[in-house]
Amino acid sequence: MSNKNDVELILVGNELLRGDRKDSHLEYLGQRLLEIGVRLDHAHVVGDERERIASLIAARVALSRVLVVAGGLGPTHDDVTRDAVADGLGVPLEFDENEWANIQAMFVRCGWKISESNRRQAFFPMGAVPVSNPRGTAPGFVVTSGDSMIAVLPGPPREFRAMLDGDILPQIRALFERPPLVQQTYRTVGVGESKLTPLIESLLARFQDLTVASLPHVAGVDLLVRAKRNVQTAGLDDFDLELRSALGHRIYATGDTSLEAVIGGLLAKRGDTLAVAESLTGGLLGKRLTDVSGSSQYLLADVVAYSNESKTKFLGVKEKTLVGHGAVSKPVCQEMADGIRVATGATYGIATTGIAGPTGGTDEKPVGLCYYGLSWAGGGDVHKRIFPGERDAVRQRVVWASLFLLYERLCGSLCQGRG
Amino acid sequence: MSNKNDVELILVGNELLRGDRKDSHLEYLGQRLLEIGVRLDHAHVVGDERERIASLIAARVALSRVLVVAGGLGPTHDDVTRDAVADGLGVPLEFDENEWANIQAMFVRCGWKISESNRRQAFFPMGAVPVSNPRGTAPGFVVTSGDSMIAVLPGPPREFRAMLDGDILPQIRALFERPPLVQQTYRTVGVGESKLTPLIESLLARFQDLTVASLPHVAGVDLLVRAKRNVQTAGLDDFDLELRSALGHRIYATGDTSLEAVIGGLLAKRGDTLAVAESLTGGLLGKRLTDVSGSSQYLLADVVAYSNESKTKFLGVKEKTLVGHGAVSKPVCQEMADGIRVATGATYGIATTGIAGPTGGTDEKPVGLCYYGLSWAGGGDVHKRIFPGERDAVRQRVVWASLFLLYERLCGSLCQGRG
Numbered sequence: 117m118s119n120k121n122d123v124e125l126i127l128v129g130n131e132l133l134r135g136d137r138k139d140s141h142l143e144y145l146g147q148r149l150l151e152i153g154v155r156l157d158h159a160h161v162v163g164d165e166r167e168r169i170a171s172l173i174a175a176r177v178a179l180s181r182v183l184v185v186a187g188g189l190g191p192t193h194d195d196v197t198r199d200a201v202a203d204g205l206g207v208p209l210e211f212d213e214n215e216w217a218n219i220q221a222m223f224v225r226c227g228w229k230i231s232e233s234n235r236r237q238a239f240f241p242m243g244a245v246p247v248s249n250p251r252g253t254a255p256g257f258v259v260t261s262g263d264s265m266i267a268v269l270p271g272p273p274r275e276f277r278a279m280l281d282g283d284i285l286p287q288i289r290a291l292f293e294r295p296p297l298v299q300q301t302y303r304t305v306g307v308g309e310s311k312l313t314p315l316i317e318s319l320l321a322r323f324q325d326l327t328v329a330s331l332p333h334v335a336g337v338d339l340l341v342r343a344k345r346n347v348q349t350a351g352l353d354d355f356d357l358e359l360r361s362a363l364g365h366r367i368y369a370t371g372d373t374s375l376e377a378v379i380g381g382l383l384a385k386r387g388d389t390l391a392v393a394e395s396l397t398g399g400l401l402g403k404r405l406t407d408v409s410g411s412s413q414y415l416l417a418d419v420v421a422y423s424n425e426s427k428t429k430f431l432g433v434k435e436k437t438l439v440g441h442g443a444v445s446k447p448v449c450q451e452m453a454d455g456i457r458v459a460t461g462a463t464y465g466i467a468t469t470g471i472a473g474p475t476g477g478t479d480e481k482p483v484g485l486c487y488y489g490l491s492w493a494g495g496g497d498v499h500k501r502i503f504p505g506e507r508d509a510v511r512q513r514v515v516w517a518s519l520f521l522l523y524e525r526l527c528g529s530l531c532q533g534r535g
Numbered sequence: 536m537s538n539k540n541d542v543e544l545i546l547v548g549n550e551l552l553r554g555d556r557k558d559s560h561l562e563y564l565g566q567r568l569l570e571i572g573v574r575l576d577h578a579h580v581v582g583d584e585r586e587r588i589a590s591l592i593a594a595r596v597a598l599s600r601v602l603v604v605a606g607g608l609g610p611t612h613d614d615v616t617r618d619a620v621a622d623g624l625g626v627p628l629e630f631d632e633n634e635w636a637n638i639q640a641m642f643v644r645c646g647w648k649i650s651e652s653n654r655r656q657a658f659f660p661m662g663a664v665p666v667s668n669p670r671g672t673a674p675g676f677v678v679t680s681g682d683s684m685i686a687v688l689p690g691p692p693r694e695f696r697a698m699l700d701g702d703i704l705p706q707i708r709a710l711f712e713r714p715p716l717v718q719q720t721y722r723t724v725g726v727g728e729s730k731l732t733p734l735i736e737s738l739l740a741r742f743q744d745l746t747v748a749s750l751p752h753v754a755g756v757d758l759l760v761r762a763k764r765n766v767q768t769a770g771l772d773d774f775d776l777e778l779r780s781a782l783g784h785r786i787y788a789t790g791d792t793s794l795e796a797v798i799g800g801l802l803a804k805r806g807d808t809l810a811v812a813e814s815l816t817g818g819l820l821g822k823r824l825t826d827v828s829g830s831s832q833y834l835l836a837d838v839v840a841y842s843n844e845s846k847t848k849f850l851g852v853k854e855k856t857l858v859g860h861g862a863v864s865k866p867v868c869q870e871m872a873d874g875i876r877v878a879t880g881a882t883y884g885i886a887t888t889g890i891a892g893p894t895g896g897t898d899e900k901p902v903g904l905c906y907y908g909l910s911w912a913g914g915g916d917v918h919k920r921i922f923p924g925e926r927d928a929v930r931q932r933v934v935w936a937s938l939f940l941l942y943e944r945l946c947g948s949l950c951q952g953r954g
Contacts, residue, residue: 422830
């Protein structure tokens, strides 16, 4: 067995080093490799400089079984990756008539004008196998050097991902022949660090073949549970049982399912409906809920009532309540939730009001003060919080808090006794 | 003058290589350095392995004036950056009584429990100057080696950025003493590639000390105009005049001002108000408009009327129109915009309706079909588009299109003859 690195990533592009464009390949490749039990050991970002890229390729090909190189395959004079890879491996570039015909056909199909500079894209390092690009004009290529494989792909994420998934990952999988990684993501909400940390520690003491990474988000923690390297029977099934019995419905999903999708599923299952009344969140709560395809089944309406007049007109909030308590108050929040529920005939009304900042705060009602609550036939529940952070953070936090409140209510009425 | 690289970035963390966490330091550092005329020449991502980090530090310190190292300064046994830096520079770690007192005081202030493992955070490579962390417990440090400077900072973005901006960038600026880079970002909307590309090419032919990067977004192109390296009088003022005379109000802002902020400014200036009626965009249009602090001045309400009933109830859309044309139709979109304007007494009503997908499309009304439009006293204007892409992309595109429509109307009535 080789003691080389598994895979290294080389990202090419001045725009990455100048902060003009955010990279997304590192995260994507890391995740994809993990799924096939292969490690990404190192990543590099370099500018569009032929000599620099060439010497990096030459140095790293000796250290790694696979190099994945992204970017710099376009038709302009800044695109030097193909030349640099050839230099780094010490082989000449060769013109590929077949690929040139493919590129020309692609341009004709799309009705684009081809220029002489596109010919550059049909040159490959000697011995390379072209990789066709289903979403763009620049083909990639794979070339071997000793026992190492170098896969070179275009930079645009749609093209990179399609070619990586379609051509390159199967080759990497075949090269290493590793069993797939045992892993699971648990998405939790409403469990504090003070409960989570000792729970995880005590579980890990008994499941020694597993590792757990805690990834906290705005209002919740994702737990990434993985088998240690090369361990296949790590007891994930038993771990799963124990974690679920400890956390119950506070694990709202596994994988990448969102809380709003879970809420949607619970509503749809019972034939219940929801209506939203927002103030400070300005549409963000509705946006989150309607991110779910099919949400029109249960989401009847969302009224963003920024002004007092619209709170009265659309939601039936009483002028007396607005004057007596102010728009950011518990009674107004409850009347907003009640009002939207009654106006739409929904099973549940949900409402937010507060001060997102940076302006609008007072000593009595500081920036970050929020009320969020529910209404249902025969009852209601409004909570008060002062959230830290800037405008966007406050809005994100109160949306999470209100979704959590609704989730708890739906679980309480659906699955009594859990959690 | 040294022929070393200006700055290299070393990101430490298994979570970056496994795709558990997205990096944001590369983009941030690249932008900040550019502002002070300094280049980020190379970036590396490595796992939490002491020897690997140490040998990388040893190799790169010989090649670069500045190394910025981020991550791995926490109190756990996975946090090996301080040890690795000391190894790489060939110096021992030393305990700093002052910093240990600071760390303990921080814990007391925040009411946290301190553990013996936090003592690790008070060790620094010999000769290092600690950098205090205003937003967390882990101090950073700066250490010099030959004519190179190594700045080591904690990984969490809030901490990294505060310490970079507060302590490290001023030191880098002093080290290089470069004049600030001449640059400007122009944000355009509604200008096609076919107009933009030849315009930029003809301008660049005359302004040879400038470079322009085109960064296309969902519905618009940002133009990043920069002086070539070390050129200080590149004619940016004249370029600015010519670009503005060619594009007029289609340049809606410079820098990072958003279109919704510009729209808000135009509305506020005239004392005009706006009300929103959304269907497929589900709150996203309202969310964008209320991202702007102070938007409560001019944004009266946003009704997300997902169901036909709520379109009738809140917006006064006629049942006859819904039955005759369907909810996704030009007449319904106009009635939505008219309805929200009349209901709120706003100067302008703005509305969206359409099919975001992936479900809900038919042969006659495919996924991506959208109507968006405006209403004002005495008039209205609704447009139809079929947008490509997935659910989120369709929703983003129609929000941009509707904002652009409003922007054009506000400019038309405010600045006749421009553009």
